[in-house]
Amino acid sequence: DTAVSQTPKYLVTQMGNDKSIKCEQNLGHDTMYWYKQDSKKFLKIMFSYNNKELIINETVPNRFSPKSPDKAHLNLHINSLELGDSAVYFCASSRMGGGHNEQFFGPGTRLTVL
Amino acid sequence: QQQVKQSPQSLIVQKGGISIINCAYENTAFDYFPWYQQFPGKGPALLIAIRPDVSEKKEGRFTISFNKSAKQFSLHIMDSQPGDSATYFCASLSNSGYALNFGKGTSLLVTP
Numbered sequence: 113d114t115a116v117s118q119t120p121k122y123l124v125t126q127m128g129n130d131k132s133i134k135c136e137q138n139l140g141h142d143t144m145y146w147y148k149q150d151s152k153k154f155l156k157i158m159f160s161y162n163n164k165e166l167i168i169n170e171t172v173p174n175r176f177s178p179k180s181p182d183k184a185h186l187n188l189h190i191n192s193l194e195l196g197d198s199a200v201y202f203c204a205s206s207r208m209g210g211g212h213n214e215q216f217f218g219p220g221t222r223l224t225v226l
Numbered sequence: 227q228q229q230v231k232q233s234p235q236s237l238i239v240q241k242g243g244i245s246i247i248n249c250a251y252e253n254t255a256f257d258y259f260p261w262y263q264q265f266p267g268k269g270p271a272l273l274i275a276i277r278p279d280v281s282e283k284k285e286g287r288f289t290i291s292f293n294k295s296a297k298q299f300s301l302h303i304m305d306s307q308p309g310d311s312a313t314y315f316c317a318s319l320s321n322s323g324y325a326l327n328f329g330k331g332t333s334l335l336v337t338p
Contacts, residue, residue: 116269143324153313153333155270157325167324202269214260215326217269 115139116218118203124224125193133188133221135203143167144186145204145215146178155202161186162208193225230318232329239336245303247332249316252297256319260326261290261301264313273314274301306336 116137125131137144145168146158160168164180175191186203200220206213231250239245251259260275276283276290276299283290289302303310313333317326 145325153264153331155315155326155328155331157320157327160322160324162324168320168322170325204269214272214275217262217271219269220267 115216116203116205118201118218118221120221121219122222122224124226126226127193127195129193130189130191131193131223132190133201133203133223135186135188135218137184137203137205137216137218139205139207139216141205141216142183142208143206143213144180144183145206146186146188147202147204147217149200149202149220151199158201159186159188190223193223195225198223198225230316230327230329232316232332234332235330236333237335239303239306239334241306241308241336241338243306243336245306245310245334245336246300247314247316247334248298248300249329250296250298251318254318255321256323258319259290259292259299260317261288262315262317262328264315264331266312270315303334306334308336308338310334311336 119134143162145160149155158172159178161180177189180186202220203218204215206215257278261273262270263273264270274288278292287304292299313331316329
């Protein structure tokens with residue numbers, strides 16, 4: 113009965129490769145997010161989708177491309193991986209935007225770029 | 227991106243003591259201030275949140291105190307327990323209302 117799930121949990125890859133992280137939520141939420149947590153544990157919003165529409169794109173390099181095939185899924189594709197992309201990526205969802213709504217986070221995907 | 231300034235960066239408290247973490251925020255369109263708790267290897271989880279029509283909210287051992295004029299809010303953990311050892315993040319909502327702006331986190335260690 114996992115609420116927000118992500119795959120894979122760990123991802124180790126070489127510089128220059130392309131990789132994807134998948135996220136699914138079974139909470140019936142309309143809004144989904146991607147956050148990046150760096151080595152100092154700082155959490156920063158990357159993208160937000162509401163009803164499959166992109167709402168927020170926070171100055172993320174265009175090597176990162178989110179895709180939302182339906183309201184329950186928000187995948188993250190990363191092209192030409194760089195060393196600086198190494199981080200933990202969290203998917204989250206909430207019932208709606210507009211404030212006051214709890215965001216539920218997935219378990220994270222630890223990406224290591226060698 | 228709006229800033230939320232959080233302090234201290236780390237905190238060590240003895241079992242049974244009070245843990246206090248402070249945050250200061252800039253102007254925000256939404257009066258909603260949550261605290262998230264994160265254990266190692268896990269995603270953040272909502273601990274407690276306040277909508278500042280009140281100056282304080284209490285849930286069990288956890289209390290948020292809010293000072294709107296000073297643009298500050300704080301988390302108090304009473305009777306701190308070793309199981310409370312985690313990283314705590316304060317946050318505010320972005321102007322769009324669709325994303326959380328997090329503080330830099332406080333690593334709390336409660337010693338037995």
